[in-house]
Every structure is written in structure tokens, then in C-alpha cells.
Amino acid sequence: MRIGLIAEGGYPYVSGDARLWCDRLVRGLGQHEFDIYALSRSERQEDEGWIPLPSQVSRVRTAPLWAAEDDGVVYGRRARRRFADCYGELVAVLCAGVTTEASGTPEDASATEADRFGNALYGLAELARDEGGLVGALRSESAVRTLERACRARGALRTAREARVPDLLAVAAHLERALRPLSLDWYEDEGLGSVDLCHATSGGAAALPALLARHFHDVPLLLTEYGVRLRTHYLAETDSSPTVRSLLAALHGRLAAESYARAALITPGNGHARRWQERCGADRAKLRTVYPGMDADRFAEAGEGPERSDPDTLVWVGRVEPAKDLVSLLHAFAEVRKEEPKTRLRIVGTAAGTEGAAYLGHCKVLAAQLFPDEAEGPHTVGHNPVTFEEIGGPEVPALADAYASGAVVVLSSVVEGFPIGLVEAMFCGRATVSTDVGAVVEVIGGTGLVVPPRNPRALAEACVALLRDPERRERLGAAARARALELFTVEQNVAAFHGIYLEIVSRTPVRRVVLDDSGAPLPFAVPAEAHVPGRWTDRTARLVARGGPSRPPGAPVRATALPATEGAR
Numbered sequence: 001m002r003i004g005l006i007a008e009g010g011y012p013y014v015s016g017d018a019r020l021w022c023d024r025l026v027r028g029l030g031q032h033e034f035d036i037y038a039l040s041r042s043e044r045q046e047d048e049g050w051i052p053l054p055s056q057v058s059r060v061r062t063a064p065l066w067a068a069e070d071d072g073v074v075y076g077r078r079a080r081r082r083f084a085d086c087y088g089e090l091v092a093v094l095c096a097g098v099t100t101e102a103s104g105t106p107e108d109a110s111a112t113e114a115d116r117f118g119n120a121l122y123g124l125a126e127l128a129r130d131e132g133g134l135v136g137a138l139r140s141e142s143a144v145r146t147l148e149r150a151c152r153a154r155g156a157l158r159t160a161r162e163a164r165v166p167d168l169l170a171v172a173a174h175l176e177r178a179l180r181p182l183s184l185d186w187y188e189d190e191g192l193g194s195v196d197l198c199h200a201t202s203g204g205a206a207a208l209p210a211l212l213a214r215h216f217h218d219v220p221l222l223l224t225e226y227g228v229r230l231r232t233h234y235l236a237e238t239d240s241s242p243t244v245r246s247l248l249a250a251l252h253g254r255l256a257a258e259s260y261a262r263a264a265l266i267t268p269g270n271g272h273a274r275r276w277q278e279r280c281g282a283d284r285a286k287l288r289t290v291y292p293g294m295d296a297d298r299f300a301e302a303g304e305g306p307e308r309s310d311p312d313t314l315v316w317v318g319r320v321e322p323a324k325d326l327v328s329l330l331h332a333f334a335e336v337r338k339e340e341p342k343t344r345l346r347i348v349g350t351a352a353g354t355e356g357a358a359y360l361g362h363c364k365v366l367a368a369q370l371f372p373d374e375a376e377g378p379h380t381v382g383h384n385p386v387t388f389e390e391i392g393g394p395e396v397p398a399l400a401d402a403y404a405s406g407a408v409v410v411l412s413s414v415v416e417g418f419p420i421g422l423v424e425a426m427f428c429g430r431a432t433v434s435t436d437v438g439a440v441v442e443v444i445g446g447t448g449l450v451v452p453p454r455n456p457r458a459l460a461e462a463c464v465a466l467l468r469d470p471e472r473r474e475r476l477g478a479a480a481r482a483r484a485l486e487l488f489t490v491e492q493n494v495a496a497f498h499g500i501y502l503e504i505v506s507r508t509p510v511r512r513v514v515l516d517d518s519g520a521p522l523p524f525a526v527p528a529e530a531h532v533p534g535r536w537t538d539r540t541a542r543l544v545a546r547g548g549p550s551r552p553p554g555a556p557v558r559a560t561a562l563p564a565t566e567g568a569r
Helices: 021-030 043-048 077-095 105-131 141-152 165-180 205-218 229-236 242-262 269-279 298-302 325-339 353-370 400-406 420-427 442-445 455-467 470-487 491-508
Strands: 002-008 035-041 057-064 197-200 221-225 265-270 312-318 344-348 384-389 408-412 432-435 450-451 512-514 543-546
Touching: 002 021, 002 205, 021 491, 035 512, 043 057, 043 105, 057 205, 077 105, 077 141, 077 242, 105 205, 105 242, 141 165, 165 242, 197 205, 197 491, 205 221, 205 242, 205 455, 221 242, 221 325, 229 242, 242 353, 265 269, 298 400, 298 420, 312 325, 312 400, 312 420, 325 344, 325 353, 325 420, 325 455, 353 384, 400 408, 400 420, 408 420, 408 455, 408 470, 420 432, 420 470, 432 455, 442 491, 450 455, 455 470
Parallel strands: 002 035, 002 197, 035 057, 197 221, 221 265, 312 344, 312 408, 344 384, 408 432, 432 450
Antiparallel strands: 512 543
């Protein structure tokens, strides 16, 4: 079959999110054909280029989210009225509080608001398709004034009514950026209209093209989320005003609900994301948890080879940033040293951005204060029991070496989605001590110790317990590696998505009509095998395309016969 894989800020670019699992998925499904639709997040990402693509990728289309030139489209009076109506309806839904006057119950009111949001969204998409774009209109003074009227309207949320001019400008700018995918030229018959299935690799901007492909061409939608955008918004937008946070949260929530309602299936990457999706309105019957696939081979030597770790060493591996809470880890290590004075702590990782660099500097200062350089005798050089290292150095040449160097791997985060570093430690057969955040408990499954976050004493006690019990460490490490090989490999991920692709296509109405000699539609003329390359269909069959909502109604138009390999798509 032909898959339209839609990614935001990741695949096929060298840097970004989700590029690894997307590449492994595409390479693992060589029997299918992939069209890649990529939204880039920065100019730097585009300059870095793409990773090498396998032969099953037939084409790649890209568009920048970080910049959008004015499309130069000048609307006529009728188009301006359409924009004012659709945009006004969309922002009115974002500003509105929950009322039951018209619908009777909160559930009915919520369904009504969801319909209003969907109708406004697709109305804007149809306007962009008819007029050639929305960028200029979304940046216009008219858009800001429409937003202001919605905020001042009767029944609007209190935070919306309190909006000031800077808040209105900020929200309007966010809306323009979020709705940029509506202006893309991806939705023609030869674009997303030609694929058998759209697979959006995240919510938000990546889900919009898939929603429009479904709206214009009835292409089924598969939505994968390893992190829910609404949760990310709550964690990231801490510096904005209450008005901006509230309205953008409404946007993310409404877009998520629309994506979940229109998706054929939804594949959360873990139970933590699944609970967030259910909270945002996802139907449980549509949910299929698919864990990310990771390359276990690179950790095979550490997991299966002879024990070469230091029995007195704790290891932390990851990106250095405040959410990892290394401050609590350092205070916990101070308690560990009181019980086990020979213990060392190796912190292996690089800083994530300028904030991470500042945090790393703070942690180094704290480590120097908590642990002055110690010497074993009067004639030896002192050393600090805490070291800060990076992958690629002389002592840690590879990632697997970092995990293999310690007896216990520690995760001290206060915020975590799917803990990739924890799975890597499990592949290496290491006992772990982790904080109870995100999907940690789901991933560990009883093969490691879990303590509350921001609790240095509990973290220290768990570390001491494992340092003093090598047999328990060995049992937990072996169980962790077995669990990781069962649940988190590339093979299980590829097999799961292969089955989901076939499940969706098998129950999707065929979007082609085959006519018999009399010109009447021929039922069951396109079997399920027609989605697999091969000579499954009659070379003389007359195929016609069944149009979606974007095509005018009317009798089918006969098309010329297609080659067998093309007609089998």
C-alpha cells in the first residue's frame, strides 16, 4: 500500500523528534511505498539536511513551520466575508466557556462546540484551497479585531475577557503559525489524495494535513503520539500570560479532540500518553498502545558480555536540563556517601540548550560544594567522587559504555514522557533506580526500584539497597533486559504498525470504482490484495476515481485502463 507519513520537526531531517523510530519503521516495511510529508521547525534543521532514505520512499515534500512568506493573495469581498465567518467561529469556540443553556447538558454542549470548531477549521481549509492561501488573512488587522470581539463577547472565559493588546497579538501570532498547514499545496489528487493511508507521527501541526486529506479525499488517518501536545503546552508555556496560556490550551485541546474523533485508530506510545488522550476525548475503542522501537543490537555486548562495571559506581545518562533534577540526585548521593563512602557518581550527558548549559554549571558548583576533592593519603592527588562526562570521551567512547560502567543506573527526573534512557539501561542488563514520573512504572514493570520524585532520601535509600546486594542487582538486571527485548525492540514496533496498517485499510471503503461492460459499478472488484504490489487485478478493468468532498457530485467518469502494478495500489 501507499502510506503518506507526515512528520513535524523530525523525519527525514538529521535532527529533530521522532526521526529514529520513523526511519526504522520505513526501513522495516519494505513491502510498502512511502510518501514523506515533512514540516521543518527551523532554518538550521533544513540546512542540516536529510538522513539517507531507503528505496521504498517514493517522494519527499517539505514545508517550513518556522517562517511563512506573505502569499500576496488579495481577497475579494466574498472571500473576506468567508474568512471573517470561519475565523470568527473558530476563535469564538476557543474563547467560549462551557454552557448548557442551549444544549441541556455539558456533554451536549461539548459536542456542539466540537462541531463548531471542526466546521470552522475545514471552512478555513476550503477557503485557502479556493483562494490560494491564508497567511495574509491570518496576519491581518481584521484577524486581530475578530479575536478581540470573541474575547469580549458575552459568555467568554474570564481569562479571555481580560485579554490586553499584547495578549491578542501573541495569540493571533500563535494561531497564524498553528494554521499554516492549511495553506499548503499538499491536498491535491496527486498529493495526499493519492495515498491509501495517512500516518501522522504526532498531534498538532502534523495532524492537520492528515485531517485535511481525510476531509478532501476520505483518506483514513492513523495518529501516533508519544507525547500529547496539550501536556507539552502546560509544561512549556510557563512564561506567558494567563490569557495566552488559556486560549492556546483551548486550541491544543480542540485540535486534539478533532484529530481523535476523525482518526481510524490512535497509537499512543505508552500508557501515560494513552491516559492523556482519553482525558482529551479519545475513544478507548480506537486506542492501540505501540511502544517505540529501539535498536537493541548496540547494547548487546553490554547486556550479554561479562560483567565489567564498577560495583561502587552509580551512573546517570541523559540530556542535562532542569527537568532531570540533578540537584536532587546530588543531594541523594551525599546521603549515599554517608552509608557507602567508596561510592562514585558518573553524570554522562550534554547540556540541552542555553538553559541546560546554565543548569549544568549550577550542578558542577553544587557538586564541588557538597564533595570537596578527597585524597586517600597525604601524598596522593585528591579527586571528586562526582564526575561530569560526555559520550565520545576517552572513558566513555560509546553510549553502551556509559551504562556498562556502573552497577546501578539512576533516573531522577521530575518530568518524563517515555524514558528512553531507562530502556537503554534495561537493554544493558543494569539494575535501575527511577522516580515515579511519566511512563516509568509502565516501562520498568517490576524490574527496578521506583521512588517518588523530588525525594533525595528515598532515592538514596534505594541506591544503597542495590549497592549492598549484588545478587539482587544481577536478578533485576537480567529481568529488565528480558522485558526490554520483549516489548521495546524495532521488530515489535514494525510488526505492530504493519498489522495496524492492514487493519485500517481492510475496513476502509475502496476509493476506486470499477465498472463492468454495461457501465455499472462492479462490487468486490478490488480485493484486499489489491493494496499489495502484484498482478491482482484485471489489466482490462476500467477504473474510475470516487471523489471526496472536494470533487463535484455526479456520475462516475470512466478513466483509461492502468497498468497492473499501478492499478493494484
